[in-house]
Amino acid sequence: MLRVLSVAAAAAPRLPRPCAPPGPLLLGLLSRQVRAAAGSADAERGSVLKTPKGTRDHHPAQMALRERLFRTVVTCFKRHGAAAIDTPVLELREMLMEKYGDNSKLIYELQDQGGELLALRYDLTVPFARYLAMNKITNIKRYHIAKVYRRDNPAMTRGRYREFYQCDFDIAGQFDPMIPDAECLKIVHEILSELQIGDFLIKVNDRRILNGVFAICGIPESKLLTMCSTLDKLDKMPWEEVRSEMVGEKGLSPEAADRIGEYVQLHGGMDLIEQLLQDPKLSQNKLAKEGLGDMKLLFEYLTLFGITGKISFDLSLARGLDYYTGLIIEAVLLQQENDHGEESVSVGSVAGGGRYDGLVGTFDPKGRKVPCVGVSIGIERIFSILEHRMKAAGEKVRTTETQVMVATPQKHLLSARLKLISELWDAGIKAEMMYRKDPKLLKQLQYCEDMGIPLVAIIGEQELRDGVVKLRDVATREEVDIPREELAAEIRRRLKP
Amino acid sequence: MLRVLSVAAAAAPRLPRPCAPPGPLLLGLLSRQVRAAAGSADAERGSVLKTPKGTRDHHPAQMALRERLFRTVVTCFKRHGAAAIDTPVLELREMLMEKYGDNSKLIYELQDQGGELLALRYDLTVPFARYLAMNKITNIKRYHIAKVYRRDNPAMTRGRYREFYQCDFDIAGQFDPMIPDAECLKIVHEILSELQIGDFLIKVNDRRILNGVFAICGIPESKLLTMCSTLDKLDKMPWEEVRSEMVGEKGLSPEAADRIGEYVQLHGGMDLIEQLLQDPKLSQNKLAKEGLGDMKLLFEYLTLFGITGKISFDLSLARGLDYYTGLIIEAVLLQQENDHGEESVSVGSVAGGGRYDGLVGTFDPKGRKVPCVGVSIGIERIFSILEHRMKAAGEKVRTTETQVMVATPQKHLLSARLKLISELWDAGIKAEMMYRKDPKLLKQLQYCEDMGIPLVAIIGEQELRDGVVKLRDVATREEVDIPREELAAEIRRRLKP
Known part of the structure; x- marks a missing residue:
């Protein structure tokens, strides 16, 4: 469907002249569009000629890339039997406010215009839990791909926006331990492999193990969440710095x-799990023991899936959100893009998730729990990486799927073009024509080259008399007369994948 | 892809028991979901257990229907060579506020939390015009399918929501008259035909003709827009009532x-156009004459497309929005659904659009114009009609695409299931299994019937020894042993469309 044309030899991007009559549609190079998306100087001329801070438009070439990513993600989610749901972008403010701890300040609130107090959703997980409780659903495997909103500090070159897509897959229901959890990891593994964004590592830990570690080290439960947020920095700074933050800012004893x-600082696989299960102090802690037992089970299942090579049991993984209760997951890229100075893409986490067995219960009037586990694919960061990579490679992407251009070689043939293109549309062929009465043939052919349209159906006076259409291959320039009634079938035959 | 199963014999919807261990995923009948979506009494128990007024969740069966509609619409847009774009849900408040006349009061505004003053988009047309001006694009054919927001009075059974999808196709650029306009009508015709929602009529008029009619009837230009909104009621009330509103409320002379x-009160086709071109008064009005000339051209092109049978030149069509400058379009269904009393679906317009040559210029710092014409498909109303129709017919819709269930007939075979399903996933097969260590075979088969899964891959002790898998057809109950390495290919062969 999506064809990526290599244009190593392409010079400056071909742009339509302002109001040039039959000019080609925009097919900018990604580079140009990246600049525009980042908010060009031009945008400041008209005061309203910009998108809100941290948001951006998506140009056709960006949409083509985005659609390809979504297709990969959705195909994987469907392969695992997930159904789609959708929830509103707006939620009751009250429903959202208590769920994100400190991060609640990042929630966009709507003005009180009479009626309910509303806010924009911050993620897809809390609305999902609200959906389950509201509809008394105790058992579902669903995916949800949609935009969420955070009044965060945007870092747009790294793919951090205030409006961005989340791609979530979650399994809700009471099941035997770690079977759905293992499937979530399999899904992350499949998607990151298929997207070919480079080598990756999926870190896992368990909130119960972390709690156990903190407990046996004598840390009061009240400090648990703040310790988790400090701990989360271990992937960006050495232990010494994390330690001094714990002792200094957080008031821990040395x-x-x-x-x-x-x-x-420990990380590993089955060996580490076995070692910790033997640890005299940790194995005495009930929560930690449960967590380690489940982690062992998880690694057994991951071994059957053949994916343990990319999974690391990492005791430094904490993850910020309050609602996790068991397994936590975070996938990171190992090979960073490192091209041209300021434009280099620095991305960390490309997927995250975990088990949240208590969240649905907070919504249920009777507190009934629905255990859940899920993962979220960080599609914006992946998009940033691939966008920069395509830009660096000078790759051009087709933004339309047009199969054939309907063209005329002489004047006064608009009617013939309209009639023929209508026949092709009705036969399901993707066809375009110039919106001019008498376009020059050269312009029509040029448009095909610009847009990557592979075929041209030329109908002139001679062809009309003969009841044929001249079918031209844009790449080879070969032309063949085809009986008009066979044209659609011939186009389909030539473009068979 | 999407299979609609007929369940004429189905009794009460099969629901998962609360927390029943291996219970089937939710596959509710549409009827149940319609009730839930309309806000059931249950939702009021927990105060936050509801979606905001005029919004709703989409359940899996609704999403399956919605995806089918979107696929039809997008396929048509792509057939006509359109590229996709996306713009943020949030826009600068200032940008939106002046564009919708009286309707501006329906715009959702965000709270001032520091930084820019923001609002939710009201439609996709004004953001599109902002996008063109901001990026200096003078030439594009694009589609955009996304949610828009209006603080309107919701009428949810008729498909009127505060959060709803628009499906827009627009052609921007300076072209020869009425060629892009004719394509917009062809697109509406194709989509409404393909969706099979019943007989329809596409009304067209031209703002210039309307202006001319008002002018020669002695109506001052200041009253033009308010007259349009009165006139728009002619499809719901007889002329006498519209006349008395004009004379009474709007102060027109009798x-x-x-x-x-x-x-x-005139409507017709080419004959009416010719008649009006001869009208002694109207033909003297410059604007009306231009409009009539273009309307004649349009009908010539529509004749070549073979779609004039469903197009009506209707002088009562006015359309509310300020920004139209030429052709205006509105498609209505002729046969209303009329099933069971209170639940009957009353829908009017299912598509609308027109030419807006001035809108982009209002954003451009130098006022440069980019002529535009476009249509918007009223997908929510169409969704309502089809949803009610499926409900009336008792149709059940598959919510997942799972091809095969991986099942075991004895205990202690979880490892075998995990290994086999992993092989199938890696081969691209859509596969599910129960998240239980030792589920009963009957439960596993029952799940397939509930979810419409066509095949079961059964792996027991004997099959493990023989290196085969028993492939069972759920409908016929036939079972055949397949060598394990040929399983994926066999599943693909059997389910070939």
Whole structure:
């Protein structure tokens, strides 16, 4: 469907002249569009000629890339039997406000214009839990791809926006331990492999193990969440710095910090799990023991899936959100893009998720729990990486799927063109023509080259008399007369994938 | 892809029991979901357990229907060579506020949380014009399918919501008259035909003709827009009532109203155009003459497309929005659904659009114009009609695309299931299994019937020893042993469309 044309030899992007009569539609190079999307200087001329801070338009070439990414993600979700749902972008403010801890300040609130107090959703997980409780659904495997909103500090070159897509897959229901959890990891593995964005590592941990570690190191439960957020920095700074934040800002004793350090710097696979199960202190902690038992089960299932090579049990993984209760997941890219100085793409996490067994219960009037586990694919970061990579490679992407251009070689043949293109549309052929009475043949052919249209159906006076259409291959320039009634079938035959 | 299963014999909808261990995923009948979507009494128990007024969740069966509609619409837009774009849901408040006349009061505004003043988009047309001006694009054929927001009075059974999808196709650029306009009508004709929602009529008029009619009837230009909104009621009430509103509320003289009445009750095709071109008064009006000339051209092109049978030149068509400058379009269904009393679906317009040559210029710092024409498909109303129709017919819709269920007939075979399903996923097969260690075979088969899964891959001790998998056809109950390495190919062969 989507064809990526290599244009190594392409010079400056071909742009339509302002109001040039039969000019080609816009087919900018990605580079131009990246600049425009980042908010060009031009945009400041007219005061309203910009998109809100942290948001952007998507140009056709960007949409073509985005559609390809979505197709890969959705295909995987459907392969695993998920159904689609949708929830409103707007939610009751009250419903959202208590769910994100400190991050609630990042929620966009609507003005009170009479009626309910509303806000824009911050993620897809809390609305999903609201959906389950409201509809008394105790059992569903669903995906949801939609925009969410955060009044965050945008970092647009790294793919961090205030309006961005989330691609979520979640399994809700009471099941045997770690079977749905293992499937979530399989899904992340499949998607990151298929997108070919480079080598990746999927880190896993368990909130219960973390809690156990903190407990045996003598950290009060009240400090647990703040410790998690400090701990999360271990992938960006060395242990010494994290330790000094714990001791300095967070008021931990140096001894407690050192005890934590012994654990959280550990990462590995089944060996590490076995080692910790033998750990005299940790194995005495009930929560940690449960978590380690489940982690062992998880690695057994992941071994059957053949994906343990890219999974790391990492005791430093904490993840910020309050609602996780068991397994936590985060996938990171190992090979960073590193092209041209300021434009280099620095991305970290490209997927995340975990188990949240308590969230639905907070919505249910009777507190009934629905255990859930899910993952979210960080599609915006992946999009940034691939966009920059295509730009670096000078790749041009087709923004339309047009199969044939209906063209006339002489004047006064608009009627013939309209009649023929109508026949082709009715036969399901993707066809375009110039919106001019008498376009020059050269312009029509040029348009095909610009837009990557592979075929031209030329109908002139001679062809009309003979009841044929001249079918031209844009690449080879070969032309063949085809009986008019066979044209659609011939086009379909030539463009068979 | 989407299979609609007929369940004439189905009794009560099969629902998962609360927390029943291996219960089937939700596959409710549409009827149940319609009730839930309309806001059931249950939702009021928990105060936050509802969606905001005029919004709704989409359940899997609704999403399956919605996806089918979108696919039809997008396929048509792509057949006509359109590229996709996307713009943010949020826009600068200032940009939106002046564009919708009286309707501006329906715009959702965001709270001032510091930074820019924002609002939710009201339609996709004004953001499109902002996009063209901001990026200096003078030439594009694009489609955009996305949600828009209006603080309107919701009428949810008739498909009127506060959050709803628009499906827009627009052609921007300086071209020869009426060629893009004719294509817009062809697109509406194709989509409404393909969706099979019943007989329809596409009404067309031209703002210039309307202006001319008002002018020769002696109506001052200041009253033009308010007259249009009164006139728009002619499809819901008889001329006498419209006339009395014009004379009473709008202060028109009875003579002027009668003169208008002579024109706006006219509708027809090429004959009417010719008749009006001969009209001694109207043909003297420059604007009307231009409009009539273009309307004649349009009908010539529509004749070549073979679609004049469903097009009506209707002088009562006015359309509310300020920004139209030429052709205006509105498609209505002729046969209304009329099933069970209160639940009957009353829908009017299912598509609308027109030419707006001035809108982009209002954004451009130098006022440069980009002529535009476009149509918007009223997908929510069409969705309502089809949803009610499926409900009336008791149709059940598959919500997933799972091809095969991986099942085991004995205990202690979880590993075998995990290994086999992993092989199938890696081969691109859509496969599911129960998230239980030892599910009963009957439960696994029942799940297939509930979810419409056509095949079961059964792997037991004997099959493991023989290196085969028993492939069962759910409908016929036939079972055949297939060598394990040929399983994926066999499943693909059996389910070939």
